[in-house]
Amino acid sequence: MEFTWFKGHGTENDFVLLPDHDGTLHGDLDPAFVAALCDRRRGIGADGVMRVVRCTALGHNSPAEWFMDYRNADGSLSQMCGNGIRVFARHLLEQGLVEGPEFPIDTRDGLKFLSVVGDEIAVDMGAFTTGTHSKVSAAGQTWEALEVHTGNPHAVAFVDRVHDAGTLLEQPAFSESVYPEGVNIEFVERRGTHHVAMRVHERGSGETRSCGTGACAAAIATARADGAHDPTEYRVDVPGGTLHVTVEPERTVLRGPAVIVAGGTMEWRG
Numbered sequence: 001m002e003f004t005w006f007k008g009h010g011t012e013n014d015f016v017l018l019p020d021h022d023g024t025l026h027g028d029l030d031p032a033f034v035a036a037l038c039d040r041r042r043g044i045g046a047d048g049v050m051r052v053v054r055c056t057a058l059g060h061n062s063p064a065e066w067f068m069d070y071r072n073a074d075g076s077l078s079q080m081c082g083n084g085i086r087v088f089a090r091h092l093l094e095q096g097l098v099e100g101p102e103f104p105i106d107t108r109d110g111l112k113f114l115s116v117v118g119d120e121i122a123v124d125m126g127a128f129t130t131g132t133h134s135k136v137s138a139a140g141q142t143w144e145a146l147e148v149h150t151g152n153p154h155a156v157a158f159v160d161r162v163h164d165a166g167t168l169l170e171q172p173a174f175s176e177s178v179y180p181e182g183v184n185i186e187f188v189e190r191r192g193t194h195h196v197a198m199r200v201h202e203r204g205s206g207e208t209r210s211c212g213t214g215a216c217a218a219a220i221a222t223a224r225a226d227g228a229h230d231p232t233e234y235r236v237d238v239p240g241g242t243l244h245v246t247v248e249p250e251r252t253v254l255r256g257p258a259v260i261v262a263g264g265t266m267e268w269r270g
């Protein structure tokens, strides 16, 4: 198989982009191929793959021209990726496929609005919901975690130090009755006023260096603990850099760096 590909990241949450403007590639993107592509030893290496496809090619009647078809490193689908969509937006801008500085992109979680803010890209993530508390465990410790949905499911646990979560090489334990479809788990440490640090174990990808929907979930849980009602911006430090999340009563806006670092054509022989 021959592909055009690009590689990009947002705070080191990294992705392979596969342009498939007219939607001919879909049948080839089986989970085993995606997992091989994302493998850091036998593939290009990434936390996820994004197929860049026109909404019309999918038969979607959308105000957006482009659809982000997102897959995790194990080949599973997710509804939304906050860093991925910002990298996807950078790709569209660099390739002249959209006119900036503001434009929509469609996702499995619906339409998202992107904007260029200086060197960074922001995404209006839209509505979120919070739910129940349940327990998560890692490195021999157990914490209460708040259920937050930012397009995909999250469990947010406040810890003394992000280091307390241990190596995160294994899946932290979580409540399968609360999260029957799996969950992204954030370990969040308070650093100061409107400032937290976060590590994340992502559903379908393991520990990653950042997670945009996770940063929003962490900021939502922190705003809730702070009793914040007005729009409040939180700084979220992740191992791969820094994200900013504005929490409003009905929605969040995520902002941070998003870059394309390589691209070319490949003949896949894996």
Ligand SMILES: N[C@@H](CCC[C@H](N)C(=O)O)C(=O)O
Pocket (backbone or CB within 6 Å): 013, 048, 072, 077, 078, 079, 080, 081, 082, 083, 084, 152, 153, 184, 202, 203, 204, 205, 208, 210, 211, 212, 213, 214
């Ligand atoms: N890294 C992403 C989230 C990707 C999807 C997630 N692993 C899931 O399965 O829901 C982000 O930046 O939001």
